[in-house]
Amino acid sequence: MSVLLETSAGDIVIDLLVDYAPKSCENFLKLCKIKYYNYAPIHSVQKDFSFQTGDPLGPNSKDSDGGKSIWSVLSPTTAKAFLPEFHPKLKHKERGTVSMATTAGLKDPDQRIGGSQFIITLGDDLDYLDSKAAIFGKVVEGFDALEKINDAFADSEGTPLKDIRIRHTVILDDPYDDPPGLIEPPQSPLPTPAQLATVRIADDEEIAKEEDQEALEMLRREREARAQALTLEMVGDLPFAEVKPPENILFVCKLNPVTQDEDLQLIFSRFGQILSCEVVRDKRTNDSLQYAFIEFENQKDCEMAYQKMQDVLIDDHRIHVDFSQSVSKLSDQWRGSENAKRKKRGGGGWGGIQDLEKKRQYRAEVDGIRKGDGRYGMVFEKGGRKRDRSRSRSRSPPRRRERSRDYDRRRY
Structure with a gap:
């Protein structure tokens, strides 16, 4: 046959x-x-x-x-x-x-x-x-x-x-x-x-x-990044390979080593309610690594802070502000909930209907996918909203984004 x-x-x-x-x-x-x-x-x-x-x-x-x-x-x-x-x-x-x-x-x-x-x-x-x-x-x-x-x-x-x-x-x-x-x-x-x-x-x-040599090179890089993301998803470091970073968190770098969490929170709070503000420090020496993450309650407040605080002097240092590319917090929450489930049912490892449905529900929450659209995806339904391109073009060039990701890895 x-x-x-x-x-x-x-x-x-x-x-x-x-x-x-x-x-x-x-x-x-x-x-x-x-x-x-x-x-x-x-x-x-x-x-x-x-x-x-x-x-x-x-x-x-x-x-x-x-x-x-x-x-x-x-x-x-x-x-x-x-x-x-x-x-x-x-x-x-x-x-x-x-x-x-x-x-x-x-x-x-x-x-x-x-x-x-x-x-x-x-x-x-x-x-x-x-x-x-x-x-x-x-x-x-x-x-x-x-x-x-x-x-x-x-x-x-x-x-x-x-x-x-x-x-x-x-x-x-x-x-x-x-x-x-x-x-x-x-x-x-x-x-x-x-x-x-x-x-x-x-x-x-x-x-x-x-x-189209430039386009082909871009596609090659996107493909490589997609493969790496899929690997992280398979080993449990990402809840979903195409997960997007939250849009209400700012990445701030080039800080003065003396700048404290409270200082940043006070300065940035004029743009809106702040949920968390953390200067990332060395685990052994507790010295400032001169970058921080600031989480706003509202996305619009985060965007306003991004527009207004670029190259502002804080403690005699001219800071750099960008939108965070980190999904570590999302991954931590995901792993935490999954680990709790495993302990409860006395098992381990990924896979199974419950894990798959959790991922589908997670993506629906992040990307706003409507359920029951009648399509059959390989593992998950495709879809979701795309970032606003005009806003994406106004953000930092790829080199700075890569630097932000490096900082994120050191943080988590």
Whole structure:
């Protein structure tokens, strides 16, 4: 029982584990048979981790419904999701593991439901995906294609700069009877107008080497940062790889060593209510490290202080003010709540439905995501508001932001 995926990165042959995941394998095979996956974009590429595909329009299309199961395609009154199998013997141990992308059910959060989207791993020992993605196959040929996808330049959302798409699907062996109403198209259908509208740079279009070098370098750095953030999330140092720093905390540096917490709080309190003000000190000598964090109750007060206090003299030192890039407090709160849960239930480690739902709820609180939008993410629903670009441009250049992060690491 095998399927050949012809992609713009190369051919990929998948062996299906019908004995362990019959429902997921039937869904995948029949979707391939009706050419549902044709021209589906490959997205959410995370180097040495995984990529995702199976949505005919992809996550960047406003018209996308996230993808449907074969039973929903054949009968529109049927729910578009189904319950995939999670066999205890199947783990994300090897590169090329193929699994259904799932999300928590709306009626029962303890259930995982899937539609058409699936994941292929690009690294080994990814137990983080166990119990979150339902394994139903493995890649047996086409690892060169996986390597091309792994090395592709992608934006901050993991979408390749140059389109990578499934061009065609060929069923090599199908043990299942066709469900009622299934009609196999006589030939591969052409892309729909909605699919063509999602094209950024066509997979057969050549990119001029002299063009976009700066953009490619920026994408490379973003991709590297994203991979590092994902690593921190997997080991528990970040609650979520794309967590954003709070916007009501100021980072203040170049302080005079004699400046005290009370001095800063008194000076900055004229802009609004301050929740905390701390000059960071050496743990051994208690000497000031000449930087501090000031947390305001309101974001607007924080922005006003940022605008007014740049290069102001305090104790004969001209200070520098920036918005904090630290998420350490958020991580500490996250770890604290999770550690308390582990002690209560007498267990340890990450993963499981409760941890996943906590992360989904956490992201909803931070990014303002609406629940139940019908989309199927790899592990979490995508979305969230973006920072105001005009304000972002008025902030410090990248070099100063990197300095702020270095200070944050020394603090926590």
